Amino acid sequence: MAAFLEHAGITRRMTDKALEVDAILQQWRRRIDKRELGQMALTELGLDIDLPKLDVLIATWAPSNEFGTETGETMVSTIATRLHIDPxxxxxxxxxxxxxGLLARGVSQQDARRTIVELTDKGRATVNAVRTIKFLLLGDFLSGWTDAEVETFLPLLDRFSTWSEESRAKGQSRLAPTIAELRAGLHKSAH
Incomplete structure (x- = not known):
């Protein structure tokens, strides 16, 4: 693989670094898939809900740092869109x-024919408690970092978070001949 990547203009050093990044991301993905932090918060708080329900509560509340600055009323279809799940x-x-008793249906102020979904006081308290645990733990972890480390890390993490979109765009242009070569090699070996 390293020789093929070098042929494509990726140095062996960058290939080694890409392998390191991939290993870290795979370990992180497995931990994220388990949803350890969310599950721990639900357990510690003694909440009688599972993670999908927690997701719905958070999608109903829709914090801007997760869902953007979209404002307005929340309907079931809005929740489905935010969570990328079937309506x-x-x-x-x-x-x-x-x-x-965590959510309530309401009538839209914009169109009385529409039904909206709102957090109840209990739902709002649940979301607040879970998010507080999350930021308590994350804040505690980051407090062991210097200000310079945090200021360096955040823009790099943000930049890195777009790597798949940027790679896909490049793959359709600069890397297209190399990807075509790789595809041809696969088809040749299949015969």
Whole structure:
């Protein structure tokens, strides 16, 4: 692989660094997939909800640092879009959360024919407690870093977070011949 990447203009040093980054990301992905922090928060707080329901509560509240600056009323379809889930699944989760007293249906102020979803006081307190634990732990972890480390890390993490989109765009242009060569090699070896 290293020779092929070098042929494509990626130095062996960058290949080694890419392998290191990939290993870190794979370990991180496995931990994120387990949702350790969210599960720990639910357990520590003694909450009788699971992680998908927590996601719906947070998507209903829609903090701008996660969902952008979109404002307005939240409907079941809004939650489905924010979480990239099927509307019927979002509807089922919303109904269960209404049954638990964490969400309530309301009437749209913009169009009385629409039904909106809102956090109840209990739902708002739940979201606040879970997010407080999250930022308590993250803040405690980052407090061991210097200001310079944090100021260096944040813009780099933000920049890195777009690597797949940038790579895909480059793959359709500068790297297209190399990807075509790789694809041709696969088809040749299959015969």
């Amino acid at each position: 019927s699944r979002a509807s089922r989760l919303v109904s269960e959360l209404i049954g638990q």
